[in-house]
Amino acid sequence: MSGVDTSSSVVWLGSPSFPEAAREAVADTRLRANLRKATGTIRTKRLAMAGELDDWEELRTAGAAIKRATLRHLDHHLLKLEQSVTAAGGTVHWAADAAEANRIVTELVQATGEAEVVKVKSMATQEIGLNEALAQAGIMAYETDLAELIVQLGDDRPSHILVPAIHRSRAEIRQIFHDRMAEWGRPAPEELTDEPRDLAEAARRHLREKFLRAKVAVSGANFAVADTGTVAVVESEGNGRMCLTLPETLITVMGIEKVLPSFADLEVFLQLLPRSSTGERMNPYTSMWTGPVDGDGPRDFHLVLLDNGRTATLRDTVGRQTLGCIRCSACLNVCPVYERTGGHAYGSPYPGPIGAVLTPQLAGIEHAPSLPFASTLCGACYDACPVKIDIPEVLVHLRAQAVDTKRGGLVPTPEALAMKAAAVALSTPRRLAWAQRAGELGGRLLARRGVLRRLPGPLRRWSDTRDTPAPPRETFRAWWRRTRRENE
């Protein structure tokens, strides 16, 4: 069962490569303005909240250590989790890939006889394309997080881990609600304005009837505790509580890396996550449950443990740390690349720096070869990460893999040719001097105001996206020879 192709779900079908998608995105000035404002706001909030704790670094260190130690013994903790959840009256399922997870959830919903489910925002179910799979089986999945609702009604894709509709302005959201809500249930009021308060009120009324009649809910999990079998979901709006409390059947899909050894470990993550994510001391609501409870909430609880490329990621001793991610999205908000391109350019539910390392590992580098290059390696993501994932280290590691997978073809890539040429030029001082002389002459012909805007021939692909400074009129070696002679 190894080597299962998980690419179709982690990477959106038909997505262009990152540079292509990014070119379009950066030309959209309104998108850039929305993103600049949004990421700027949330950066300030996060900094204030992280700065409020003088032991923030110690918390990060503990968070990173817990995640890394847990991953080194992942099988042990998963078996313990299975045992605890089962003892608490829940049912545990194992899904090797997206197709299997979708089949398990579909069959569980069908067993209830229901044809609709309410959903709590969940990255894992985005990743496996659960809504589409349920739709094929004739089951409607209603997203209940406000931003996910905006994305679903707008027939759109999420562009941020925490705020999936971050690319939409209030006017666009008003239009989507006005045009589409009626098809999905209770229509938007006629006099709907684009005030966020009014829009939230429209969503409240639209979703209320769905919550009150829902018999089945599907959620993700922020944490699952091995020693107690406790599952935790953090949220803000109360849609999570509605889904976790009102229906009769609850199906939770979680990546196998979300397990924590003990209940006490939550003390670290409940401090790190809200401050890193929404920039709050605590998010408005956190729900924790340990199996079904008599007379309170769902009678049936199913936990689906999802692999879908995670064990392949675990195998790579450099890439493994990526699985420590708690989906806070702090790395997106500090990333200069994300701020300019937005999330859609990454072609996956996981955008930004974490997406640039997670997507190629979950899907296989051959399915997302351009993503590890979607970074300036400035390292802001590493500084912001509450569990200290060294994203630049993993990016560089994956870049090497991306280049390696292209090696061995019959026609060498322009990059490989350029590297070969460089190896030749750098092999003797005389060849280097000759190459520098050629560069200086060529540069003088092509440069305008000290910048090479367009290089000839196959080098154009480089210069299309970059300005290259013109080579200096005199190389360092020539200067050295000249000035030393003068001084002698």
Added chain:
Amino acid sequence: MNSRNAILARIGAALADVPRTERYDAGAIPRDYRDSHAGVDVTALFAERAADYRATVTRTAHAPAAIAAALARRALAGLVVPDGFPAEWLPAELGLRRLADRPPLSVRELDAAGGVLTTCALAIAVTGTLVLDAGPGQGRRALSLLPDYHLCVVGADQIVGDVPEALRRLAPRRPLTFISGPSATSDIELERVEGVHGPRTLDIVIVDSNNPGTGGTA
């Protein structure tokens, strides 16, 4: 081979670099962070932080009067009072329709109820958080979710400093709900709006622990 065994086998193979003799050791995790970020006066800190999240906070030595005053500010259709709510905290006259969850109220009834009055399991000062565990005076989780107004009464002796202490005191087997202010969203242009699906208004009454009327909460 079923998927359970397949995944476990893949994990085993992926962790070939981990020495077989290595065991998971919780004791080896560096826990140099503070156990609490609260100062001495946790009650004042809790009041300040909960108010930061736009909850209306009242401190009192006399719970019934404070509860009556809070209710009087809101025009409620009715009030759900879960079983086990301390009688000594209840105002003699509620002045509005009182609902008990016995037999259990339907979701429609809860939706139309107007408000709910509960106790809590504990409160966390640093984060301004109430934690409910479905104990006496709190009822099942839906009670504090569907009504649009939630009034929560906290004994000052129930307030702990910070998250680690709270987790040590809580029983994981109980359904737990951490509440920090009214429900909120920042999904539209990151502008915070209070009140989406959960109660849009949260009032908190802190009852001074020297008051003989306290105690007996979950």
